Amino acid sequence: MKLDVIFRVVAKIFIPFMLVFALYVQFHGDFGPGGGFQAGVVAAAMVIFYAIIFGLEAAQKVFPPRIIELMVPAGVGIFAGVGVLGLLLGENYLNYSPLAHDPAHGQEYGIILVEIGVLVTVAGTMVAIFYSFIGRGR
Amino acid sequence: MDLLQEIVAHYNHWIIIFLMVSGLYIVVARGNMIKKLVGLGLFQTSVYLLYLSPGKILGGTPPIISEHFTVYSNPLPHVLILTAIVVGVATLALGLALVVRINEAFGTIEEDEIFAGEEDE
Amino acid sequence: MVLLTLLAAITIGIIRMRNLFAVVVLGGIYSFLMASVMIVLDAVDVAMTEASVGAGISTVLMLGALYLTKTQETEPAHRLLLPFFVAVATGAVLVFGTFALPPFGAAETPMNLHVAPYYLENSIRDTLVPNVVTSVLSSYRGFDTLGETTVIFTAGIAVLLLLKGKRGVKPGPKRRRVRR
Numbered sequence: 001m002k003l004d005v006i007f008r009v010v011a012k013i014f015i016p017f018m019l020v021f022a023l024y025v026q027f028h029g030d031f032g033p034g035g036g037f038q039a040g041v042v043a044a045a046m047v048i049f050y051a052i053i054f055g056l057e058a059a060q061k062v063f064p065p066r067i068i069e070l071m072v073p074a075g076v077g078i079f080a081g082v083g084v085l086g087l088l089l090g091e092n093y094l095n096y097s098p099l100a101h102d103p104a105h106g107q108e109y110g111i112i113l114v115e116i117g118v119l120v121t122v123a124g125t126m127v128a129i130f131y132s133f134i135g136r137g138r
Numbered sequence: 139m140d141l142l143q144e145i146v147a148h149y150n151h152w153i154i155i156f157l158m159v160s161g162l163y164i165v166v167a168r169g170n171m172i173k174k175l176v177g178l179g180l181f182q183t184s185v186y187l188l189y190l191s192p193g194k195i196l197g198g199t200p201p202i203i204s205e206h207f208t209v210y211s212n213p214l215p216h217v218l219i220l221t222a223i224v225v226g227v228a229t230l231a232l233g234l235a236l237v238v239r240i241n242e243a244f245g246t247i248e249e250d251e252i253f254a255g256e257e258d259e
Numbered sequence: 260m261v262l263l264t265l266l267a268a269i270t271i272g273i274i275r276m277r278n279l280f281a282v283v284v285l286g287g288i289y290s291f292l293m294a295s296v297m298i299v300l301d302a303v304d305v306a307m308t309e310a311s312v313g314a315g316i317s318t319v320l321m322l323g324a325l326y327l328t329k330t331q332e333t334e335p336a337h338r339l340l341l342p343f344f345v346a347v348a349t350g351a352v353l354v355f356g357t358f359a360l361p362p363f364g365a366a367e368t369p370m371n372l373h374v375a376p377y378y379l380e381n382s383i384r385d386t387l388v389p390n391v392v393t394s395v396l397s398s399y400r401g402f403d404t405l406g407e408t409t410v411i412f413t414a415g416i417a418v419l420l421l422l423k424g425k426r427g428v429k430p431g432p433k434r435r436r437v438r439r
Contacts, residue, residue, distance in 0.1 A: 025307075029393050030390055031388075031389055032390065033200070033303040033304045033306075033392075034304070034307065035220075035304065035393050036397075037308055038307050038311060041311040041316055042311055044316065045311060045315050048316075072412055072415050073412060075408065075412075076409055079405050079408055080405065094401040094402060096398065103385075104384065104385060107394075108387045110397070111386060111388060111394065111398055114397040114401065115393075117408070118404065118408055121411055122408075124415070125228060125415035126227075128415055128418070129228075129235075129418045129419075130320070130323070132422035133231075133234070133320060133327070135423075136238065146362075146363070148360070148363070150363050151363075155354055156270070157266065157267070158353070159347070159349055159353075160271075163274065163342055163346040166342040166346070167342035168332070170333070172282075172324060173279065173332055176273060176282055176321075179286065179317070180270060180273065183293055183313075186305070186309075187293075187296065190300045191300055192360075192371075193375075194301055194364055195366045195371060196366070201301070201379065201392060202391065202392075203383055203389040203391060204389065209366075210301075210379050210391070211300070211301035212370065212371050213378055213391040213392050214370075214374065214375050214378065214395065215302075216304055216392045217392055220308050221396070221403065221404060223308045224308065224411060225407055225414075227312045227316055227317045228414035229410075229414055231320050231414065231415075231418050232414045232418055232421075234320055234323075234324040235417070235418045235421040235422050238327045238328065239421055248332075250333075251333075
């Protein structure tokens with residue numbers, strides 16, 4: 001896939017910023033709009049952008065389908081695992097209070113961990129769906 | 139004056155109903171499967187608006203706590219719809235995958251042609 | 260109100276358009292307008308999601324599906340009047356129902372007096388998170404979100420099952436006869 005050089009240069013400039021924006025949305029989600037769902041979609045959009053400009057093979061070299069497909073169950077696992085952690089520490093399932101020295105901080109850490117789980121699942125699923133749609137056409 | 143107030147108070151509901159009904163019309167009347175999925179999407183977004191618009195409070199701000207504001211809009215519908223959007227795109231992808239497989243099996247995505255092809259045999 | 264009217268106009272465009280490519284692009288515009296409406300309705304988190312999901316990912320997926328199928332819709336042959344009548348009748352009944360609903364922007368509706376004030380008052384104390392949407396999403400209603408994540412997981416697995424692997428037997432009547 002030979003595309004115009006302008007596309008390639010612009011894409012190379014933009015992609016790191018897209019990743020940084022996804023992480024900003026992820027970790028600033030406690031204080032402003034954002035969170036795991038949005039950050040996952042933005043991260044997936046970055047991969048899709050890369051695949052559109054540089055071709056599917058190049059994208060699959062950087063983000064191998066095996067790892068992407070592992071991300072799909074891993075995120076659900078993180079989410080459920082945090083719930084089980086609360087259970088093991090003597091509270092109800094998905095109650096994050098005992099994760100830190102006082103309940104409020106525990107809730108905050110729990111939210112951050114859970115959002116990471118959501119991010120992993122959403123990004124993995126979106127990229128996996130995109131790969132399978134595009135891979136079908138070849 | 140009363141009529142004008144009534145219109146302003148219910149305009150959002152009427153637009154929501156219009157979107158919902160047009161989604162319904164597309165799903166029922168059109169045989170093309172991708173068009174049907176677009177119609178389902180219209181229906182879905184009208185439901186998002188239906189949830190969000192009663193949660194808005196006039197003079198309120200987005201529900202991010204700060205000392206400068208006292209009135210916030212209702213955060214609960216935001217949470218429900220936020221997850222619904224992402225689930226919506228996942229199910230849309232599932233529908234599109236089914237359409238792609240139907241196209242491979244029958245060579246068409248028009249409902250009428252699929253039925254006609256089945257009757258031929 | 261202007262934005263809502265624009266949404267309605269785009270919907271009419273989507274109904275009338277026969278070229279599926281144009282329909283998908285109009286769908287992207289529709290999603291961006293929807294995101295603007297959501298910002299007006301104070302739902303900033305939702306607007307962000309709609310802009311990235313509705314206008315970004317789902318447009319790309321639709322285009323991918325169009326690439327694998329056809330981009331032109333055939334003329335509908337018959338029976339356009341009945342669906343139209345059903346749609347108009349449903350709409351009329353629903354519009355009649357709206358007159359009993361509380362007006363737009365009212366603060367004293369049951370929905371705004373039940374659990375929402377609790378979340379708004381206690382979010383900082385319970386979770387130290389000022390964005391109430393985030394705290395409700397992952398803490399107060401963590402079970403909901405776990406369920407939604409599972410749905411996304413399931414849908415992703417289903418798409419992979421449907422589309423991964425080798426292409427089946429050649430398309431056309433041959434394949435169907437094999438199955439019979």
